[in-house]
Amino acid sequence: MDETLIPTYEGPVCPVPLHHEDQIVIGHGSGGRMTHELIQRIFLPRLSNEAILAGNDFGQVDLPEDSHLAGRLVVSTDSHIVKPLFFPGGDIGRLSVCGTVNDVSMSGAVPLYLTAGFILEEGLPMDMLKKTVESMQAAAAEAGVQVVAGDTKVVEKGKGDGLFINTAGIGWLPEGRQIDGAQARAGDVVLVSGTLGDHGIAVLGARGELGFETDVQSDVAPLNHMIQELLKAAPHTHVLRDPTRGGLATTLNEIATQSSVCIWLEENNLPVHPAVRAASEMLGFDPLYIANEGKLIVIVPAAEASQALACLRQNVYGRNAARIGEVRSDPKGRVLLRTQIGGTRILDMLAGEMLPRIC
C-alpha cells in the first residue's frame, strides 16, 4: 500500500472496564471485541462443533441420512429463569438443555440440534457463566444433541436476574409416529416414570424458603434415550408429556382437554418421595402441582402397558415408574383422583399463581 496509515482508531468507545475478566460488564454485549473475547473464552471451548466454529450468525446442519425420504421436523422452545442458578441435582445450564430436549422428545422425535440465547445481567460472575456452560456441554453430550447457534446479550444491573437462558430445539420425527396430547383413548393406561415434585422442592430448599433442611435432589434429566427405548417396547404409545410447570395435575388436565377424555388417577399409586411428601405437608403444597424436570407421563394402550412399564423401570431415569391411572370416556376434559380413603376429588388445572414461583 502506498497510502499513509493513520494510527489505529478504535471507534467511539469507553475504555475497557476493570473486572471484565471475572464478571460480566455491559461491553460484553457490544457485539464488538469484548463480545468476541467472551465467546472465544467461555462458549467456544465448551460448545464447539463445526456449525458454531464457522463463526456466522447461523449454523448449517444436516438431517440424519435416513431422513430424506419421509418425516417431519419437530421444533420447541423454552426460556429458563430459575433461582438460584445452581441447586441440588442440577443448575440452569442442565435445565436449559434438558427442558428443550424433553419437549422435542415428547412428540416421539429424535432431538438433534439446539440453539442457546443468553441474557446476562451486568455483574454476573464469570465463573458462574463458565460452570453453567460446562453443565450445558455435559447435558448436551448425554442427550446426544449439538448446540449449533448462540446469542449473548447483556442488560444493566437491575434489569435482569443474573442469567436467563432460552433454548430452542429441532428434532426429526420419522414418518408414521403420531404421539401428542390429543391421542389419549378410553381404555388406555397412564404411567409416570418416577416420583413427583422433586424439582420444585429441591429449588425451594436451595433458596432456603422451606424453613428446614431437605435432601431432595432435582430430577432434571434428558429423557430422549429412555423415550426411544420405550417406543420400541410400546410402539403404539399414544401420549408422552413431561409434567413441568403446573405439575402432574395441570399437565393431565391439558391432555384430558386435548383428547376430550377423562383421566382417572389412583392416589395410592402416585409415587412421591417421602421427603417431598413431608415438605409438602408442612407447607401446604400439593406435590401434584409441583414442577418436575425429568419425569415422563406415558399414556399407552392397555395391551402394551406392562412392557412399557418394564422398559421404563430398566432405565436410570425410570426406576420408580408406576402405573397411576387410566383413561375413561367421561366426564370429558376432567382429571379425577380416587383418594386413599376411597373418595373422589376433581383435580383441576393450577389456578392463579403458585407461591413461591419456581420457574
Added chain:
Amino acid sequence: MDETLIPTYEGPVCPVPLHHEDQIVIGHGSGGRMTHELIQRIFLPRLSNEAILAGNDFGQVDLPEDSHLAGRLVVSTDSHIVKPLFFPGGDIGRLSVCGTVNDVSMSGAVPLYLTAGFILEEGLPMDMLKKTVESMQAAAAEAGVQVVAGDTKVVEKGKGDGLFINTAGIGWLPEGRQIDGAQARAGDVVLVSGTLGDHGIAVLGARGELGFETDVQSDVAPLNHMIQELLKAAPHTHVLRDPTRGGLATTLNEIATQSSVCIWLEENNLPVHPAVRAASEMLGFDPLYIANEGKLIVIVPAAEASQALACLRQNVYGRNAARIGEVRSDPKGRVLLRTQIGGTRILDMLAGEMLPRIC
C-alpha cells in the same frame, strides 16, 4: 360414576390477582389456568397456525416439498432486549421476527419457521404485549414465516426490563449454495443495501438521549425476499451479512478475519442519512459502528456486481444501495477506509462498550 364428587379443589393457590386482565402478573407464568388464558387471549389469535393450535410443547412442521432430495437446515437465534419497546419505524416485536429471519437468510437459505420465547416482567401492560404480538404477526406475514412454537415466562418486577423476546429460526438451504463470512475473495466488490446507522439513532432518539429531536426511522425489515431476488441476479454471491450490533465496521472486521482478506472502503461512497450524520457528529458517534436492523452487506465477484446493485435498488429495502469498496489480499484481517481527504484509516472492531447501549 358411582363415586361421590367432592367439590372442585383448585390446588394450592393464591386468589387470582386483581389487574390480571390489563397487566402481567406472576400468575401468568404459573403454567396453569392463567398462562393458558394469556395464550388463548393474546398469542393464539395473532400467531395461529396448525402447529401452534395443536397445543403441545412442540410444533410439528414439514420441509418444503422439493427439499427432500438434498440440502441442509440453517438455524439461528437472537434475544431482543431493546429499550424503548416501541420506537420510530418499529418495535421489539418486528425486531424479534426480522432479526432472526435475516440471520437465517444470510446463508442464502429460505427462512421457514420461528420459535418465540417471551420473558415478561410483572406489571407489563397487557396492551403493550398485544401490540408487540400484532407486530410480530405482521412481520412474520411479510417475511412468509410461521411462528410454530412459543414459551412464556414471567419474572418479578425489578428482575426484568418489561419484555425480552428470544426467537430462533429454521430455514432450508438448497444444495450447492455456499454463502458465508469465509467466502470473500480478493477482487470481490462490497455493496451495502442502504444508509448506515438509522436503527441505532432512531432508538436513541426515542429514548430522548440525543438531547434534540430527529426524524430518523429505524430500518428494521425482513430482508429474505430481497436476498432471494439478489441470488437470482448474482448467483455467485460470496458473502451476505447484516451489520447489526457493532455496525458496518465490526461486521466487516469479522468477515475480513473469517476470509483472511483485506476489505477496502471508500468513505465517499458510504451512504449515511443526513440526519444520522448530523446526530453522530454532535454526539461523537461514528455511524460505521451504529447498529442497523434492515441492511445487508453483499460481497460479490466483480463480474456480478452491477447486476447485484441494480437488483438491490429495485427492492423497497435496497433503494439506497451503494458500491462501497472492494476486497484485496493484504493486509489480511484488516478493514481500511480511504477517507474523503485521501488518507487511510484502519477501521477496527468495536472495542469495549459503545455508550449508550442500543441492543
